[in-house]
Amino acid sequence: MESTRTRLIKILSAERDSYISGQALSDALNISRNAVWKHMKELEKDGYEIEGKPRKGYRILSFPDKLSSNTLQWGLHTNWLGQHTIHKSSTPSTQFVAHQAAREMAAHGTVVIADEQTQGRGRMNRSWYSAKEKGVWMSIILRPGIQPYLAPQLTLMSAVALADALRRHTGTKPLIKWPNDILLSGKKTAGILTEMQAEQDQIQYVVIGIGLNVNHQETDLAEDLQGRATSLYLETGKTWQIKELVQDILQSFEKTYEQYIDNGFPAIKDRWEKYGFKIGEKITAKTLKDSWKAKFLGISEDGALILQTENGETKQLYSAEIDW
Numbered sequence: 001m002e003s004t005r006t007r008l009i010k011i012l013s014a015e016r017d018s019y020i021s022g023q024a025l026s027d028a029l030n031i032s033r034n035a036v037w038k039h040m041k042e043l044e045k046d047g048y049e050i051e052g053k054p055r056k057g058y059r060i061l062s063f064p065d066k067l068s069s070n071t072l073q074w075g076l077h078t079n080w081l082g083q084h085t086i087h088k089s090s091t092p093s094t095q096f097v098a099h100q101a102a103r104e105m106a107a108h109g110t111v112v113i114a115d116e117q118t119q120g121r122g123r124m125n126r127s128w129y130s131a132k133e134k135g136v137w138m139s140i141i142l143r144p145g146i147q148p149y150l151a152p153q154l155t156l157m158s159a160v161a162l163a164d165a166l167r168r169h170t171g172t173k174p175l176i177k178w179p180n181d182i183l184l185s186g187k188k189t190a191g192i193l194t195e196m197q198a199e200q201d202q203i204q205y206v207v208i209g210i211g212l213n214v215n216h217q218e219t220d221l222a223e224d225l226q227g228r229a230t231s232l233y234l235e236t237g238k239t240w241q242i243k244e245l246v247q248d249i250l251q252s253f254e255k256t257y258e259q260y261i262d263n264g265f266p267a268i269k270d271r272w273e274k275y276g277f278k279i280g281e282k283i284t285a286k287t288l289k290d291s292w293k294a295k296f297l298g299i300s301e302d303g304a305l306i307l308q309t310e311n312g313e314t315k316q317l318y319s320a321e322i323d324w
């Protein structure tokens with residue numbers, strides 16, 4: 001059940017240019033006119049700019065820049081992704097919140113987003129720095145009808161969706177470093193973490209975590225990241241509105257995900273390779289037993305890394321540590 005507040009914002013948002021009378025709102029929401037007025041005061045406290053005119057009614061003039069479940073909806077053009085959002089001002093990790101929500105049957109496409117994470121995570125228990133209100137820290141809950149062994153493709157698909165959104169929104173030239181990093185000028189700007197709950201041949205849910213550095217100045221980056229990581233601000237000299245970026249990322253993600261589910265991985269593979277970092281160049285790959293120099297040829301129809309070793313042999317790897 002949506003809160004009265006959310007319904008109020010939806011009604012006002014649908015009529016951007018005309019006024020809606022207090023009576024019409026009170027009828028639609030089944031609350032008194034005085035209660036409507038109180039809600040308006042609360043919205044103003046949250047940074048909404050609302051115009052109230054005697055005998056005409058109310059309209060929203062502007063939405064706050066701040067992230068919230070409501071502000072995210074204004075201007076979000078998706079069919080299912082982000083239609084339900086959980087927003088936290090501070091949380092250890094949006095991944096934790098998303099796992100819990102998914103266990104409690106949160107719908108496919110639910111988005112968890114935070115202004116700050118205090119224990120943000122990368123892969124293999126590495127940490128992810130998530131400075132307050134400086135970036136996009138979000139987790140997407142999906143319930144894809146694919147076999148569990150295909151889940152790594154979702155990481156590659158997400159990276160393509162994110163790279164597309166960044167290129168279009170900011171005019172930057174992102175590259176994807178296999179499997180999950182987005183680089184600008186050779187430095188890490190975003191990372192993706194795919195986690196899954198599955199039985200042998202069925203996925204219960206997947207949580208895709210996306211961390212994107214947006215408005216960080218050099219000193220906002222943790223000391224050990226300085227020189228290795230970057231942000232959209234550092235690359236473009238511009239401050240970006242987090243809310244608008246999130247909306248574009250979600251729109252791009254929904255479209256790319258649908259293409260993947262409808263047509264499979266091959267179309268994603270071609271797009272991935274256009275962004276692929278060091279394709280055609282020499283890299284060093286390490287597995288538990290081996291380490292060898294090889295040329296990075298691209299990715300296979302199912303998402304494996306294709307390498308050509310120095311003696312001309314072609315190898316496909318699904319997981320490896322790479323020295324780039």
Ligand code: BT5
Binds near residue numbers: 093212229230
């Ligand atoms: C990743 O792991 O790159 C996945 C990052 C996923 C973060 C999102 S934020 C929302 C959601 N909630 C979470 O708790 N996590 C997800 P990995 O490839 O393991 O890279 C981790 C490494 O990246 C660290 O060991 C650092 O070297 C570096 N790193 C940490 N924070 C960074 C940052 N803000 N920007 C750039 N690099 C960073």
